[in-house]
Amino acid sequence: MMVQPAVLSTSQRICLLLMGALGWLSFLGLPYEVTSLTTRFNLGGSAAGWMASAELLAVAVSAALFGRSIAKRDKRAASLLGVSIGVVGTLVSASLSAFTVVIGARILVGCGIGIISACANATVALYDKPERTFAQMLAMMSIVFAAVMYVVPHMINLLGPKGFDVVECALLVGSVPFALHLPRAKLFQPAASGCDSNADKEEGRMMPAGVTTMLMAIFASVATQAVCWTFAESAAQHLHMGQSEVTTAFTTMALAQIPAALGAAWLGTRFGYRIPILVGCIASVLIAFGMYNSGSRVLFLISTISLSPTGAFLFPYLQGLLAEMDESGTSAAAGGAVANLAAAAGPAISALFFSLGGLRFIGFSAAGLIVICLGCTLIGVSLFTRAREMRVA
Numbered sequence: 001m002m003v004q005p006a007v008l009s010t011s012q013r014i015c016l017l018l019m020g021a022l023g024w025l026s027f028l029g030l031p032y033e034v035t036s037l038t039t040r041f042n043l044g045g046s047a048a049g050w051m052a053s054a055e056l057l058a059v060a061v062s063a064a065l066f067g068r069s070i071a072k073r074d075k076r077a078a079s080l081l082g083v084s085i086g087v088v089g090t091l092v093s094a095s096l097s098a099f100t101v102v103i104g105a106r107i108l109v110g111c112g113i114g115i116i117s118a119c120a121n122a123t124v125a126l127y128d129k130p131e132r133t134f135a136q137m138l139a140m141m142s143i144v145f146a147a148v149m150y151v152v153p154h155m156i157n158l159l160g161p162k163g164f165d166v167v168e169c170a171l172l173v174g175s176v177p178f179a180l181h182l183p184r185a186k187l188f189q190p191a192a193s194g195c196d197s198n199a200d201k202e203e204g205r206m207m208p209a210g211v212t213t214m215l216m217a218i219f220a221s222v223a224t225q226a227v228c229w230t231f232a233e234s235a236a237q238h239l240h241m242g243q244s245e246v247t248t249a250f251t252t253m254a255l256a257q258i259p260a261a262l263g264a265a266w267l268g269t270r271f272g273y274r275i276p277i278l279v280g281c282i283a284s285v286l287i288a289f290g291m292y293n294s295g296s297r298v299l300f301l302i303s304t305i306s307l308s309p310t311g312a313f314l315f316p317y318l319q320g321l322l323a324e325m326d327e328s329g330t331s332a333a334a335g336g337a338v339a340n341l342a343a344a345a346g347p348a349i350s351a352l353f354f355s356l357g358g359l360r361f362i363g364f365s366a367a368g369l370i371v372i373c374l375g376c377t378l379i380g381v382s383l384f385t386r387a388r389e390m391r392v393a
Helices: 010-022 030-041 045-067 075-095 099-124 130-174 176-180 194-204 211-230 232-238 243-267 274-292 297-325 330-357 359-392
Strands: none
Touching: 010 099, 010 130, 010 176, 030 045, 030 099, 030 130, 045 099, 045 330, 075 099, 075 130, 075 176, 099 130, 099 297, 099 330, 130 176, 130 243, 130 297, 211 232, 211 274, 211 297, 211 330, 211 359, 232 243, 232 274, 232 297, 232 359, 243 297, 274 297, 274 359, 297 330, 297 359, 330 359
């Protein structure tokens, strides 16, 4: 039988939130990385975008592979391993100029960040009220995002396109003291005999009921955000909006993530999981249509400002529900991997539907994805509830 660790202390919680925010570093730095690659190697925007997607794919793959055995791993030591790999990758990327070496270094950075992401997500699942901790983690991510947006342009002015690598390296090195204070959060399974041991082994080989559909729901939710975000500026230009209006909307959107995530942390599960998820999904559909199908500048601004805050409210409930289904943390680590995979796939999905029918089809595709998210969530909850009732009976 699995043994749960003690409750998170305040210092451990702060360290966990900061390390969890670093798990989004590749995604947060995506625009700067694309710009850096195009400037350093004279790449087209499309080619640079594919290179950046390769890093996000490395995040997803490493988090998934490492997450398979995350339950019994020492989260503190594993996080330090991820930080070390990321630091090596950023140093190589910043110091060398060969294209193939830099691409390999960026993929190495993605592997390190994927390990950090797996450790942070799995650790949250081991403690009470995971949805609140995930919400607080997203709020911390928003703060880190704002800091990156402020610092990176100044460093690029000072150091050129390698300025982003330097900032990324500094963030990873600066995270070492926080990684050292992470809980080890290592689950132990004492030896058992007879049918109990066989049952445990059989259970360990299978995902708990509902986990697969919840992973699909997380993919659809994050992909919706990426789909809507990819052509947001193009939609603004289509509506003949000024650059100042668009910049204000994007800045407000980034800042609004913080109260949205904190609101989810405060609300918790007072109304269960289904009602907040339903509200978040309905809001996401309205946002998709408001951005791409309304033809109204006012609705576009309102929808754009609401895009990321809605994701910051919805994602903690999806990830928290996944953590409730599998208390070992393995599925929560997989959820982080799926989120990064969806972030990498989102631009490709939006580009596909744009080629089929323009901006209006992007709105339809985003709405369709969020309907899939809601359907998978309801199915996952039903499967999990039924399995739990059968175990009790």
